[in-house]
Amino acid sequence: MQRDPKLVELDEAMALAVPALRERPDLCLGGLFKQSRPVALVRAALAAGAKGLNLYSSPGAGYDVDLMIAADAVAAVFIPGVTLENRLCPNFRAAVESQRITAHALDALSVVGGLMASANGVPFQPIAALKASDVLKHNPLISEFECPITGDTLHAARALRPRVTFLHAQEADRWGNIRHLSTMVYADQLMARASDMVIVSVDRIVEDDVVLDDPRRVTIPSHYVDAVVHIPYGAHPTASFPLYAMDEEHIDAYADLGDAARKGDPAGLSEYLSKHVTGAPDQQTYIDEIGGAKRMQVLEQEAAEL
C-alpha cells in the first residue's frame, strides 16, 4: 500500500475549506501584518464564495482582512489590531463606521490564550495580565473568575477553535510537513494545533529527505495539516521571508483605492476585486497582472539583501 500525499491542487483545498466554513464560519489567518499572510488562499476562498466569516488571526492583521471585507465576505472581526501599519485599513474602517461588520475590541492575550487553550485541549486559559482597559468591558472572548489557587480575580480565555485555518509558509514536503524558513513564525504553529482544519500554501515543495535530514526545521508536522498547496508567491503582496519582501507599493495602491471607495468612488476598488479576486485567475495570471516576474525579482532581491 502507498501513503497518500497531502499535496493537492488549490481547487481541491477549497473544496475542503469552503463547505467547512459554511458549516461554521470561523476562519483563522496565519502570519502577522504584512508577513506570511495566506493571501492566495484568501483570494481563492473569496472566489469560491466564502461569506459571513468570523475572522481570527495572530493579534495583528491588515491587507488580507481588509480585502475580505472589501469583498463583502466578513461578518465579524476578532483581531486585536487591524492596520496597514503606515496607514489605516480603509475597508475595515469604512465597514465598521457604517456598521456593516462588527469589529470586536480585543487584546492579544485573549486571542492567544484562547488558541493556547484549544491547542492544549483544556476549556480555558487563565490570564492574569489584563487590567483597567476599556477593552475588557467589551471583550467577548474572556470572562472573569476567581483563581482557585490565589483567590484573585483572573480572566478566563475560552478555548478558541477555528473551523479552518489558512497558513502560508515557505516550504513543505508532499506529505504536508511544513517548514517556515522565516525568522518569525508568528502564531502559525499554535493555530495549527488549535484548529479543526488546516490548509497551508507554500512557495515551494521539497524532497522527502530535506525534511528527514533536519526534522527540527519542521515547524508544523503533517499530523496537523489537512492539505498543502504549492502556490509560488502565495503570500503576495505580503512578504514570505527569506524568499521575497512585502510589496508595499501594491498594498499602498490598494489602500488608495479603498480610501477612494470609502469617500464615495468605488470604481477602482471594484475593478481591483474583479481582476484579482472574483475573476479567480490562477496564480500565474495573478502574478502577471501585479507586475510579473520582473516585480517578483525586485521583491526577491529586497529579501535577499537583508
Place this chain on the structure above:
Amino acid sequence: MQRDPKLVELDEAMALAVPALRERPDLCLGGLFKQSRPVALVRAALAAGAKGLNLYSSPGAGYDVDLMIAADAVAAVFIPGVTLENRLCPNFRAAVESQRITAHALDALSVVGGLMASANGVPFQPIAALKASDVLKHNPLISEFECPITGDTLHAARALRPRVTFLHAQEADRWGNIRHLSTMVYADQLMARASDMVIVSVDRIVEDDVVLDDPRRVTIPSHYVDAVVHIPYGAHPTASFPLYAMDEEHIDAYADLGDAARKGDPAGLSEYLSKHVTGAPDQQTYIDEIGGAKRMQVLEQEAAEL
C-alpha cells in the same frame, strides 16, 4: 562600554547556584532519561555541598537523580518516572523503601502544567485529562476546581518555579544564547522560561555569527540564561546527540554498584562517589577516569552513525 559575557567557569556558576539552592532548594534538571542530562553540573553541585534538594525534571529521569540520592543530597523527588529504563534506579529505590527520601506519586501533566503556568506567568494551568488513577490521590502539585466555563471538575497545576535549573545543550555563544542540536529538546525551553535561575553546560562554544546567521536554531535566548559553562562531554554518561551517545556500560556499572549498596555492600558505590563526585575532579580528570578520549570516541562514533 562592553557587553558582559555570560560564559563563566564552573566554579563561578556554582557560586551562583549553590547559595540560591540553600535559600530555596528546588532544583530542576533538563534533558530526559539518558539524554542531555546536565550531569557535570550535578556533580559540581554535589561537590559544592548542595543538600536537602527537592528535585524536578522533565517527566522522566534516571542516572543523575539516582546519583544525587546516592550522594545524600536529596529530600524529595517530584519526578513522575525515575528509571534507568532497562532497570530500576537502585539508590532511588533503596532510599524510598527505607523512607530516607520522599518520592511523590505524580504524572507528567502536573509537572509540565506547573512549569507552563510559571512560564506563562499565571497562577495555575488547568488540566482536564487526569482521571481515576491513584496518583491523583497523592499528587501535591494539583488541586481540584470547578471550571468557570464548563462547570466540570478540573485539576489546577500550581505554577512550579524552580529556584535553579541545570540544563545541558550542545552549543552556546559567549552571551549565553543556547543551541540544542539534538532532534529532541525535551522540556528544556519550558524550564528555562519557568525558573528563577538557569545554568547551562554546553559541549562547545560558537562564534557570535553562528548564532546570528541562524537565529531560529537558538533554543533558549540568553535572556533566560544566568550562566553558561563550557564543559566538553558535560552530559556524560548520558547522551548529547548528535555529538555523543549515552554510555550504557558506564550507567550499568554504576547501577550494579548501587544495587550492591542496596543489598548491603556500599564499598563500590562509595568509591565511585569519592572518585567522581566528592573528589570534585575537573572535567578532564573525570573523562580520563571514565575511559578517556578513547571511550569518548566510541560514543561519538555511535552518535555519528545514526
Place this chain on the structure above:
Amino acid sequence: MSDFSPLEQMTVVLARDLKDRELGAAGAAALVPMAAIALARELHAPNLSIGGEMFFNPYPSRLYPSMLDDRALGRCEGSETFIELFGHSHHGLDFFFHSGLQHDRFGNINLHFVGGTLDAPKMRGPGAANLSYCHTSTRYYICPTVHNVRNFVGKVDFVTIPGHLDGPQSKRAAGLTKEGPRFVITPRAVMDFDPDTLEMRLKSVHCGNSVQDVLDHTGFALNVPEGVGTTPPPSKAELDALRNKIDPTGELRH
C-alpha cells in the same frame, strides 16, 4: 521451538490491530510497540502516523530497547516538546501501549510499588510519566514482555494506569468513557476483556504454550472461554518485513 520469538509473535498480534490513518505512540517500554507500529505502516497502514510523544513519524534504522531518544528516532518528520505533548495528552490518540510491575484482572496497571504503602513501599517501582493517554485515547494495549504470577495479580497494589477499574459501573462512575485496555498481549498469550464484566479472559494462546501454561503463570483465576485457540503465528510476509526492514539487528529475538 517455533521459528519466531515470543516478542515477534507479540509484535505481529499488535500490528494487525492497528488501522490505516490512525495516530498513536509507543509509550515507555517501547521495543515491541514501536516494532508493531512500524510493521503496520509497512504492511497495511501506510497513513498511520506516529505522534504524541515528541517525535512524528520516525524512521529508525533499527530497534533499541528504549525507543524515546534521538538514537532511535532522530530521523523523523518533526519533533515537538513537552508543551505539545500536554496538548496531545488531552486530545488523545487512537492507540497507546502500557505495561507495568503488576496487571490485574480488570487491566489496571501498577508502576509505583509492590507491598507496603506509597510512603513506605516494600519495593518501589519507577512510577510513570504520562497517565492520560490511557483514558483520552480511543484504546490501548497492555503488552508486558514477561507473564508470571507476580506481574499478573488479582488486584494491583496501586492503580497507576487505570484499566477497567472494578468493571463497568466503577468505570462509568470515574468518567472513563473510552474503550480502555483492548488486549493484553504477553509472550504466552493474548487476553481480552469480557464485554459484560470487563474481566480479563484468555483469547488465544501462542504456539508452544498450552492453556494450562498460561493459567499456571497467571496470579488469578483467568477466565477461559470455550474454543480458545492458538494465536495465528506470524506469516512469512510479516516475518520478512519485520526481520528485513524493521528489526535487522534482531532485538526481538535476543
Place this chain on the structure above:
Amino acid sequence: MSDFSPLEQMTVVLARDLKDRELGAAGAAALVPMAAIALARELHAPNLSIGGEMFFNPYPSRLYPSMLDDRALGRCEGSETFIELFGHSHHGLDFFFHSGLQHDRFGNINLHFVGGTLDAPKMRGPGAANLSYCHTSTRYYICPTVHNVRNFVGKVDFVTIPGHLDGPQSKRAAGLTKEGPRFVITPRAVMDFDPDTLEMRLKSVHCGNSVQDVLDHTGFALNVPEGVGTTPPPSKAELDALRNKIDPTGELRH
C-alpha cells in the same frame, strides 16, 4: 532650523532614560523606540536586552517605518512566538513604548475610535495588540510622532491603553501598581506627570519650539511648571552614533 530632526531629538531623549541590563521592547509604532533602544545599547547600555516581542537582540542594518518583521529584525539572537509573548506579557518588561490616536492629560491612550461609540464609531482606529505591557512593565513611554490638538485631548474617547486613569486614586483602585507612563515625548516637547496628581505637565521644550507653541498644539490646558527649559539637544556623540550606525538611511530625518 536645528541640525537634527524632531525624531532624532525624540530618539536621544528616550535613549538617555534606558538603563544598562534592562529588558524592553519597542511596541507597534517602533521606528523611534527601536532607534532609541539601539542608541542606548551603542552608547551606555551594552547589556540592555531587546525581547518580549518575538525577536531577541536584533541587529538591524537600518531602520524601517515598521520594526516587527524579518526585514528589520531577522538578524537577531533568537526568535520566539506568541506563546512566549503571552508569558512575557505577564512577567513584564523594564520598559515599553506606546502611542495612539488620542492621548489625554492622565496619559491614557486611545487606539479604538474617535467620536460615536465602539459599535458605531465616527472614526474607527486600528485597535491594539498587546495591552498588558503598560501595567506589567516597570514603566512605559508615550511617543507619538505628531503633537496637535486632535491627538492630545482632555479625555480619551476610549481607554485602550490605561495610563494613570483619572489619577492616583483610580489607579490604585484598578490595581495598577507599576509606574505607568513616565514621559511623553513628541516632536515638540517632553512632558512628565505631576507625582501628586499624575496629571501631565510640560518638562522641556525642544529647540525651535516655544512653550506657547506646545500649548497651542495641545488640546487641553497643559500644566507648565516654573523653570521649564529646553530639551538638551543631541550631542555630537549621540548624533554620530545615530546617523552612522543606527539610521544610515536617514529614516528619522525624512
